[in-house]
Amino acid sequence: MVYNFNVRVYGLLINEKGQILLSDEEEYGFRFSKFPGGGLEYGEGLIDALKREFVEECNAEVEIVGHFYTTDFFIKSVFNDSQVISVYYIVKPVAELILNFKEKIFDFDSEGDLLQAFRWKDVSALDIEDVTFPTDQKVIELIKEKWQKNH
Template identity: 50%
Template sequence: MFLFNVRVYGILTTADNEVLISDEQTQRVSFTKFPGGGLEYGEGLIEALKREFLEECQLEIDVLQHIYTTDFYEKSSFNESQILSIYYQVKALSPITFDIKKSPFDFSKEKQQEKMEVFRFVPVQELTEADLTFKTDKVAWKNFLEHIKI
């Protein structure tokens, strides 16, 4: 049986021209990606993305537009499923109140647990594809920069 894993992510930029990224550590693997996560059964993409931002960031968002959908085969880094990722440009509807880190993978004040996640803002002009771990994020970021006016 072939499994598909549908993921949905938000590219959130600020008025100061910064983009929100997530540094995570799970199963002893560290990675940097855009905020978001897995679609749950019975959920729509927009609903899932709003839920993920509320769960991860305690942040209400508005989904502005579709940015990119995976158009190549991508195997999960964690299991045998095929990843299908959908990216949207989003904006914050409520003030950002969660902890923002300055350095990558700054888990110094986090309670040590199986999965850890911290957030940081990076100037749009400074975030490169090399800063992102997964190929889908790299392609989405390139597409975002080529097609979106900030």
């Protein structure tokens, strides 16, 4: 039997106001909220993949500040039969982000099979319900722990 692994990489971008960037997406009718990032392509390293994803999704270059978390439990993809391994990095933008930030969840500007919108959420008000996937929810718990210790 062949087992497939799906390696994902995400950026945790917290602005000077103490807000974290969230991505609301819809793919073929399935809506979800997550951190910016996506799948590793064959031949890519994690850092290169994360930088590519930020350019593709946010039209922004980012610097990697440091590693934050790597999945340490089993999680099956909701999209296919693969095991998901997600790696999270703290990132900061090289220049100011030029995106149409939204206030409401799933407030898309267009229609189609693949939709995406971005919004800021105060880290102090962040809740596991703000994201869809279990690994992102674990990361929110870890962010909240660190945030409370440092603020």
